[in-house]
Amino acid sequence: MTANTEIFQLLPHLVIGVGIVLSVVIEISTKKSESILPWFTILIFVFAGAHSIINVYDYQILFGGMYAIGGVTAIFNFIFTIGAAIMVLNAVDYIKKSKMNFGEFYILVQSSVLGMMLMAGARDLFMIFIGLELMSICFYVLAGINRSRMGNTEAALKYFLLGAFATGFIVFGIALIYGTAKSTSIDQIVFAYEYFITDVLFLTGLALFVIGFLFKIAAFPFHMWVPDVYQGAATPVTGLMSTTGKAAAFSVLIIILSAVFTQNITNNFEILFAVIATLSMLYGSIVAIAQDNLKRMLAYSSIAHAGYMTIGLAAGNIESVSGIIFYLTAYAFMNLGAFGVIALIEGSNEENLDINSYSGLNSKSPILAGFMALFMFALAGIPPMAGFFGKYYVFVASIKADLTWLAIVGVFSSAISVYFYLRVVVYMYFKDSTSSIIIKNSFTGLLAVIISGLLVLVFGILPDTLFSIITSVLSY
Amino acid sequence: MNTIPMEYYLLISAFMFSVGVTGVLIRRNAIVVFMCIELMLNSANLALVTFSSFLGDPAGQVFVFFVMTVAAAEAAVGLAIIIAIFRNKLTVNIDEINIFKW
Numbered sequence: 001m002t003a004n005t006e007i008f009q010l011l012p013h014l015v016i017g018v019g020i021v022l023s024v025v026i027e028i029s030t031k032k033s034e035s036i037l038p039w040f041t042i043l044i045f046v047f048a049g050a051h052s053i054i055n056v057y058d059y060q061i062l063f064g065g066m067y068a069i070g071g072v073t074a075i076f077n078f079i080f081t082i083g084a085a086i087m088v089l090n091a092v093d094y095i096k097k098s099k100m101n102f103g104e105f106y107i108l109v110q111s112s113v114l115g116m117m118l119m120a121g122a123r124d125l126f127m128i129f130i131g132l133e134l135m136s137i138c139f140y141v142l143a144g145i146n147r148s149r150m151g152n153t154e155a156a157l158k159y160f161l162l163g164a165f166a167t168g169f170i171v172f173g174i175a176l177i178y179g180t181a182k183s184t185s186i187d188q189i190v191f192a193y194e195y196f197i198t199d200v201l202f203l204t205g206l207a208l209f210v211i212g213f214l215f216k217i218a219a220f221p222f223h224m225w226v227p228d229v230y231q232g233a234a235t236p237v238t239g240l241m242s243t244t245g246k247a248a249a250f251s252v253l254i255i256i257l258s259a260v261f262t263q264n265i266t267n268n269f270e271i272l273f274a275v276i277a278t279l280s281m282l283y284g285s286i287v288a289i290a291q292d293n294l295k296r297m298l299a300y301s302s303i304a305h306a307g308y309m310t311i312g313l314a315a316g317n318i319e320s321v322s323g324i325i326f327y328l329t330a331y332a333f334m335n336l337g338a339f340g341v342i343a344l345i346e347g348s349n350e351e352n353l354d355i356n357s358y359s360g361l362n363s364k365s366p367i368l369a370g371f372m373a374l375f376m377f378a379l380a381g382i383p384p385m386a387g388f389f390g391k392y393y394v395f396v397a398s399i400k401a402d403l404t405w406l407a408i409v410g411v412f413s414s415a416i417s418v419y420f421y422l423r424v425v426v427y428m429y430f431k432d433s434t435s436s437i438i439i440k441n442s443f444t445g446l447l448a449v450i451i452s453g454l455l456v457l458v459f460g461i462l463p464d465t466l467f468s469i470i471t472s473v474l475s476y
Numbered sequence: 477m478n479t480i481p482m483e484y485y486l487l488i489s490a491f492m493f494s495v496g497v498t499g500v501l502i503r504r505n506a507i508v509v510f511m512c513i514e515l516m517l518n519s520a521n522l523a524l525v526t527f528s529s530f531l532g533d534p535a536g537q538v539f540v541f542f543v544m545t546v547a548a549a550e551a552a553v554g555l556a557i558i559i560a561i562f563r564n565k566l567t568v569n570i571d572e573i574n575i576f577k578w
Contacts, residue, residue, distance in 0.1 A: 126539060133546040140553050144560060153561040154573050160557050161509055161570070164550055165500050168516030171543055172493055175520045178536055179486075179527035 176205025
């Protein structure tokens with residue numbers, strides 16, 4: 001393979017990387033950068049996403065085994081770029097409304113997406129670490145982008161301290177893995193996984209690494225930052241962190257444990273993941289019932305969703321990987337849509353986040369109420385929406401792995417979660433308006449909500465379109 | 477010359493890591509918590525250099541440079557966040573930074 005084709009294969013990454021530099025130039029050289037940058041950002045994201053999905057069957061390992069493109073990586077890149085494009089579309093009016101219209105916002109979003117793409121394609125522990133930090137550091141800044149607002153800085157501090165704590169675990173885990181496997185290459189680790197796993201030092205390293213990423217996916221014992229950060233950060237930023245950030249962390253867990261998924265090796269972490277999945281699902285669903293702030297409610301629901309996806313990690317077979325990836329795609333678009341509606345209804349000073357602000361929404365804005373109901377049904381996992389099939393595939397995989405009890409707990413927990421999702425719908429349709437909120441018209445915000453709504457419906461009504469692509473690329 | 481066995485380095489590194497974790501969990505000043513996180517990263521660096529030296533493989537030492545670079549970037553962002561919160565709240569005690577339920 002010549003060097004030229006290697007560069008061409010990396011076109012999505014190059015476009016975003018050059019885009020970051022160009023965005024900095026645009027930001028410092030013109031006064032109108034705030035009106036150019038969002039469209040420029042969306043353009044490069046859509047290009048990168050389209051390029052990834054067109055080349056999905058073109059699986060290659062580049063740069064001497066450092067980096068993979070195509071296959072599963074391409075599907076993850078699609079989630080990251082299209083998710084971030086929807087988020088930027090939604091944020092255009094939001095950041096004007098809440099007076100934090102800085103050009104850095106878009107540059108940081110681009111950098112974090114580049115970091116996620118590096119994580120999803122990594123075939124070496126170096127690449128995982130660099131991608132993870134590129135994503136995380138941008139997220140710390142994005143969480144506190146409105147630095148004069150107390151809630152924003154508080155969210156940034158909590159996210160930063162807990163995120164850096166998790167990084168410490170990950171780096172120490174990498175050190176121990178490197179010491180016992182004598183290599184940082186994932187292929188090397190996967191190749192001799194069965195032999196290494198008997199070494200207690202390797203097992204400790206892998207456990208520390210996995211714990212670090214359980215922080216990033218917000219699973220139960222490592223969830224304490226989630227509600228505060230999701231509530232405190234700006235709404236579109238929360239949407240990005242909870243969907244694409246979670247997908248990126250899951251992509252690394254899938255890569256590092258790929259020996260378990262593809263070679264039928266005993267899953268040493270089965271019990272750990274099963275317990276964490278159970279606790280996350282039940283804790284997230286039960287505590288979310290008591291929340292009146294919608295962002296906080298969605299934060300607890302995000303813990304529960306991390307639990308459903310962790311079922312797939314516990315099951316540890318190839319079906320569970322495709323289940324997790326489908327779930328992540330579905331979750332990305334339904335959650336981005338839900339946060340998109342919240343961002344539209346939110347006032348200029350972080351008000352109207354309470355569930356009472358949603359009472360009688362149907363009479364004020366039937367479109368927004370309709371889409372919010374769609375996303376709530378999808379998150380609850382009601383059949384024609386994408387969320388149902390995400391849960392379905394993961395549960396089927398866990399039954400195949402003889403973890404039927406885990407699937408039963410999952411169904412039980414989704415039954416609990418229907419209560420707080422439908423509560424929003426009941427407020428919107430069957431309660432009279434108590435507050436006099438004024439919804440500012442935002443064409444781009446509405447467009448973002450409509451696009452995510454359509455994607456949720458498409459993946460829900462025709463789940464095979466995506467699922468067949470995922471299963472066929474997983475056979476590589 | 478007698479070389480120090482690898483276990484000694486690893487025990488020191490594990491000890492430093494434990495001190496860092498304990499510090500993050502019990503200290504309440506944001507800057508001290510941040511210093512404990514740096515201690516965790518440095519204990520990992522020590523382990524990496526040890527393995528690299530005893531395996532005769534330079535990759536671990538290269539990785540240490542990446543970790544140090546990233547730690548510097550993280551320190552820049554972290555201290556900026558701590559300054560921003562100090563301007564709003566005039567404290568860096570993480571127990572007093574609680575407008576949300578922690």
